[in-house]
Amino acid sequence: MRLMDKPVPPTPTRARSAVFVTFFALTLSIVLAWRYGSVWLRRILVYLSQAAWARRLVSSWGIAWRVASRFVAGVDREAAISATRDLNARGILVTLDYLGESCTHEGEALQAREEILRLLGDIDANQLRANVSLKPTQLGLKIDRDLALANICALVERAKTVGNFVRIDMEDSPTVDTTLGIYRQLRHEAGLDNVGVVIQAYLYRSEADIEQLIEEGVRVRLCKGAYAEPAEVAFPRKADVDANYLNLARLLLSRHAAEKGVYPAFATHDATIIEDIKAYTRSHNIPADAYEFQMLHGIRRDLQEQLVDEGHRVRVYVPYGTAWYPYFVRRLAERPANLWFFVSNYFRS
Ligand SMILES: Cc1cc2nc3c(=O)[nH]c(=O)nc-3n(C[C@H](O)[C@H](O)[C@H](O)COP(=O)(O)OP(=O)(O)OC[C@H]3O[C@@H](n4cnc5c(N)ncnc54)[C@H](O)[C@@H]3O)c2cc1C
Numbered sequence: 001m002r003l004m005d006k007p008v009p010p011t012p013t014r015a016r017s018a019v020f021v022t023f024f025a026l027t028l029s030i031v032l033a034w035r036y037g038s039v040w041l042r043r044i045l046v047y048l049s050q051a052a053w054a055r056r057l058v059s060s061w062g063i064a065w066r067v068a069s070r071f072v073a074g075v076d077r078e079a080a081i082s083a084t085r086d087l088n089a090r091g092i093l094v095t096l097d098y099l100g101e102s103c104t105h106e107g108e109a110l111q112a113r114e115e116i117l118r119l120l121g122d123i124d125a126n127q128l129r130a131n132v133s134l135k136p137t138q139l140g141l142k143i144d145r146d147l148a149l150a151n152i153c154a155l156v157e158r159a160k161t162v163g164n165f166v167r168i169d170m171e172d173s174p175t176v177d178t179t180l181g182i183y184r185q186l187r188h189e190a191g192l193d194n195v196g197v198v199i200q201a202y203l204y205r206s207e208a209d210i211e212q213l214i215e216e217g218v219r220v221r222l223c224k225g226a227y228a229e230p231a232e233v234a235f236p237r238k239a240d241v242d243a244n245y246l247n248l249a250r251l252l253l254s255r256h257a258a259e260k261g262v263y264p265a266f267a268t269h270d271a272t273i274i275e276d277i278k279a280y281t282r283s284h285n286i287p288a289d290a291y292e293f294q295m296l297h298g299i300r301r302d303l304q305e306q307l308v309d310e311g312h313r314v315r316v317y318v319p320y321g322t323a324w325y326p327y328f329v330r331r332l333a334e335r336p337a338n339l340w341f342f343v344s345n346y347f348r349s
Contacts, residue, residue, distance in 0.1 A: 038336055039236070041333075041336055041339075042228060042333045043228045045329055045330075045332050045333035046226075046227055046228035046329075046330065046333050047228070048329055049325070049326040049329035049330050049333065050326060054329075055326065058325055058329075059324075059325050063342075064325075064342075065324075067338075067341060067342045068324050068325075068328035070298045071296065071297060071299070071319070071324075071327070071328060071331050072099070072297070072298075072319050072320060072321075072324045072327065072328065073297060073318050073319065073320045074320050075320065075321060075322050075324075076321075077098075077115070077118065077119060077122060077320065079320055080096055080098075080318055080319075081122055081123075081126060081128065083297065083318050083320075084096065084123075084126075084128050084130050084318060085126070085128065087316050087318070088128060088129045088130070090305065090308065091308045091314075092304060092308060092314050092315070093129050093130065093292070093313065093314065093315035093316070094128065094129065094130035094315060094316055094317075095130065095131050095132065095133045095167060095294070095315055095316075095317050095318070096119060096123070096130050096131070096132050096133070096318050096319075096320070097132075097133045097134070097169075097317060097318065097319040098112060098115050098116050098119060098132075098138075098319075098321050099320065099321035099322070099323045099324050099327055100112050100135065100138040100321060100323045101135045101137045101138050101171065101323070102137045102138075102326075103137060103138055103140055103142065103143065104142060105143075106140060106143055106144075106147060109138070109139050109140035109143065109147060109148070109151055110151070112134075112138050112151075113139060113151045113154060113155060115321075116132060116134060116155050117154070117155065117158055119132060120155070120158050120159055120162055120164055121162070123164060124162040124163075124164070130318075131159070131164055131165040131167065132155070132159065132164065132165075132166050133166075133167040133168075133169050133317060134152065134155065134166065134167070134168060134169065135168075135169045135171055136148050136152065136168060136169075136171065136175060136178070136179050136182060137171055137175065139152050141175060141178060141179075145178055145182070148182065149182050149185060149186075152166070152182060153186060153190055156186055156190075156192045156194060156195045157190075157192065159195075160192060160194050164194065165194045165195070165196065165219070166194065166195050167195075167196050167197070167198065167219075167221060168182070168183055168195065168196070168197050168198065169198055170197065170198035170199065170200055170223075170225075171227065172229070173203060173227070173229050173233045176203070176205070176209075179197065180197060180209065183195060183197045183218075184216075187216065187218075195219075196218060196219030196221065196263075197213070197218060197219075197220055197221070198220070198221040198222075198223060198267075199213070199220055199221070199222055199223075199248065200224065200225030200226075201222060201223070201224050201225060201241050201242075201244045201245035201248055202224055202225035202229060202234040202241045202244070203225065203229070203233060203234050204233060204234065204235070205233070206244065206248060207244070207247065207248060207251070210222075210248050210251050210252065211251065213262075214251065214252070214257045214260055214262055215260060216260075217260040217261035217262055218262060219262070219263045219264075219265070220252060220262065220263075220264055220265070221264075221265040221267050221294060222245065222248055222249060222252060222264060222265070222266055222267060222268075223267040223268065224241050224242075224245060224268065224270075226330045226333070226334065227330075228333075242270065242272075242273065245268065245270075245273055246276055246277075249264070249266060249273070249276075249277055249280070250280065252264035252291075253277075253280060253281065253286055253291065258286075258290065263290070263291065263292075264291045264292075265292045265293070265294045265315065266291065266293050267293075267294035267295070267317075268293075268294075268295075269295050269296070269300040269303065271300075271303060274293060274307070277291075278310075278312075288311050288312055288313065289313065291313070292312070292313035292314065292315050293307055293312055293313065293314050293315070294314070294315045294316070294317060295314065295315075295316055295317070296316070296317050296331070297316055297317060297318045297319065299331075304316060
């Protein structure tokens with residue numbers, strides 16, 4: 001268990017103050033969003049996802065876990081394995097994520113490494129159709145780059161021995177260069193080919209990154225991006241992010257990319273973008289096993305199943321663990337309607 005995330009039994013006073021502060025923060029967020037628009041709501045929620053005080057308060061609040069459990073398979077590996085088995089039985093591939101990020105103590109990073117090693121063992125032992133996703137800051141990036149590199153390297157090496165694959169998630173923009181650097185060291189210096197990265201369509205730099213990564217024959221996941229980034233580095237308008245997503249998707253589906261061995265994963269629940277990619281692959285005779293769609297656990301299950309029925313490869317990102325708070329609040333930030341679901345649960349409880 002992560003040092004920072006030991007569940008603290010809620011005392012009546014703690015629970016009352018948690019309810020008060022969280023409710024205050026939610027109300028303020030909603031008022032500001034109503035006054036200044038949803039961009040501000042997203043910024044506030046992304047700030048709250050990273051604030052230690054908010055994590056301490058909300059994590060001890062039962063209602064929060066009830067809402068979060070829509071997006072998180074459970075708090076332990078057994079729950080994650082069970083969710084994976086169910087998804088596999090429905091023809092859906094999985095990527096498992098042991099929740100955790102922004103570790104500040106080496107012990108936490110080592111604990112995450114041990115848990116993911118065990119996870120790789122369980123995937124193998126249970127013959128699951130699943131790989132693993134991890135975050136560099138979970139493995140120590142904010143403490144020491146070499147610590148993160150060593151931890152991730154150990155995991156990718158273990159994955160290789162059991163014929164599995166590791167995806168390095170992409171976090172906020174200050175970590176992009178280091179993350180791509182770690183990926184390149186693993187791929188080109190350590191000679192590991194069972195590792196891939198993530199590119200975020202909201203960043204201006206992503207087109208140049210993708211062009212370079214295509215030359216390297218990368219396995220890349222393309223997503224829109226889940227953090228609050230300034231206009232200096234990211235498109236502020238959603239329409240521009242969506243347009244860039246399609247632009248980058250076409251680069252990843254180009255004949256040149258295929259010749260270089262690129263295998264793209266389109267991580268989105270955006271039905272319009274998915275339809276566009278389907279039409280593009282159809283009109284360019286790109287086989288369905290040359291790419292995959294990815295979605296998050298608990299979001300658009302109907303679309304996941306529809307794609308499988310149509311013969312597409314679909315992989316669901318299944319997170320588990322006690323450190324669910326930042327992941328959960330980013331899901332709220334992506335869709336303000338989720339916030340109302342949260343508030344209505346509060347009033348129902
Ligand atoms: C498999 C996977 C891996 C990811 N990895 C990363 C990563 O490494 N780094 C990173 O920055 N981001 C990552 N993300 C998150 C991603 O960047 C987006 O924030 C998220 O996917 C929402 O964008 P969208 O493409 O679904 O489009 P949107 O335009 O945001 O949403 C389209 C539609 O999807 C549905 N939807 C989207 N989000 C939600 C939600 N939270 N709750 C309910 N419905 C929703 C709604 O119906 C919405 O209308 C990942 C996403 C996926 C699916």
